[in-house]
Amino acid sequence: MLKLARLSQQYKDDYVAARNAKFDEVEAEANFDVAATKLPWAQPFIDHLRANRDTLYGGTPSELETQIGIIEAHPDFQKFAAYCNPRPRGKAKNKKMEALCALVERLFNYGKLSKKAGPTGAYGLVKAHRQRICPYCQMHHVNYHMTDKSLKMRPPLDHFYPKSVYPYLAISLYNLIPSCEQCNSRIKLAKNPLLDRLAHPFNDTPALAFATSWKSLTITNRISSPADFSFSFDGVCPESKKMVKFFKLNKRYEWYNFELLDLVNRYNKFMDMAPSLMKSVDRVAYLTGFSEADAAKRAIGLFLLDVAKTIK
Numbered sequence: 001m002l003k004l005a006r007l008s009q010q011y012k013d014d015y016v017a018a019r020n021a022k023f024d025e026v027e028a029e030a031n032f033d034v035a036a037t038k039l040p041w042a043q044p045f046i047d048h049l050r051a052n053r054d055t056l057y058g059g060t061p062s063e064l065e066t067q068i069g070i071i072e073a074h075p076d077f078q079k080f081a082a083y084c085n086p087r088p089r090g091k092a093k094n095k096k097m098e099a100l101c102a103l104v105e106r107l108f109n110y111g112k113l114s115k116k117a118g119p120t121g122a123y124g125l126v127k128a129h130r131q132r133i134c135p136y137c138q139m140h141h142v143n144y145h146m147t148d149k150s151l152k153m154r155p156p157l158d159h160f161y162p163k164s165v166y167p168y169l170a171i172s173l174y175n176l177i178p179s180c181e182q183c184n185s186r187i188k189l190a191k192n193p194l195l196d197r198l199a200h201p202f203n204d205t206p207a208l209a210f211a212t213s214w215k216s217l218t219i220t221n222r223i224s225s226p227a228d229f230s231f232s233f234d235g236v237c238p239e240s241k242k243m244v245k246f247f248k249l250n251k252r253y254e255w256y257n258f259e260l261l262d263l264v265n266r267y268n269k270f271m272d273m274a275p276s277l278m279k280s281v282d283r284v285a286y287l288t289g290f291s292e293a294d295a296a297k298r299a300i301g302l303f304l305l306d307v308a309k310t311i312k
């Protein structure tokens with residue numbers, strides 16, 4: 001997990017203000033009919049969401065988890081939480097609950113936010129983060145472009161707390177993680193990271209760090225193709241170990257064996273240097289091609305950094 005920097009207080013205030021204005025607008029719509037759900041606790045639930053909306057829209061990860069806890073502990077609201085986890089499909093659907101889900105989804109409407117181009121819409125949010133690399137895998141760039149109509153793109157925003165389970169967190173500022181398509185749509189899906197106690201990229205958790213071990217490699221100068229070596233790695237702390245397992249990083253990183261071969265080739269060149277020249281070269285920076293301080297800003301940078309530090 002790469003650690004992401006939180007946004008400025010000004011950005012958060014603007015984001016929350018925009019969402020609150022939309023909340024008021026939606027709630028005032030003629031067809032926003034809470035009584036139609038026929039659930040006696042539906043209005044108190046909507047009132048609860050309104051009373052806590054500043055936190056639901058702009059809260060830190062731990063504040064969001066506190067909100068989840070409050071709803072799941074409430075004698076009535078916990079029925080909504082249980083219904084959404086997992087939300088039934090087909091004939092198992094409950095009309096009253098579905099009606100309430102629809103209202104909550106209108107108040108916390110990710111579909112609309114995802115298309116918004118303004119500063120507090122999904123595009124503006126990604127731009128504000130200035131994130132280059134997927135924080136979950138550190139393998140892929142998460143390109144953002146908004147130059148003109150011919151080039152408008154942004155990475156997926158992963159719901160760290162799945163919106164299917166927590167629809168009231170569907171547009172929470174710190175529940176929207178710029179990530180790569182593979183991590184968002186192929187690996188994480190609606191899996192609930194709370195069950196695995198995965199580290200949250202916006203929390204004060206240790207950054208992702210790898211410890212690489214060569215499964216078959218003895219003499220580096222005999223390596224001429226990826227077939228000549230294999231490797232595996234693990235996290236160096238419990239949080240990193242969970243990330244490696246959850247996002248299947250070991251298997252996915254095998255794809256980068258050519259980049260690893262490039263590093264081995266640079267290592268062999270380094271070892272061939274005259275001793276006087278070798279002394280003047282920063283070994284790790286020579287092998288990786290970037291300075292250690294920039295490792296988290298380069299695709300697979302932390303992995304290459306560990307290899308560069310430990311290769312012999």
Ligand SMILES: [Zn+2]
Nearest residue numbers: 134137180183
């Ligand atoms: Zn990723």
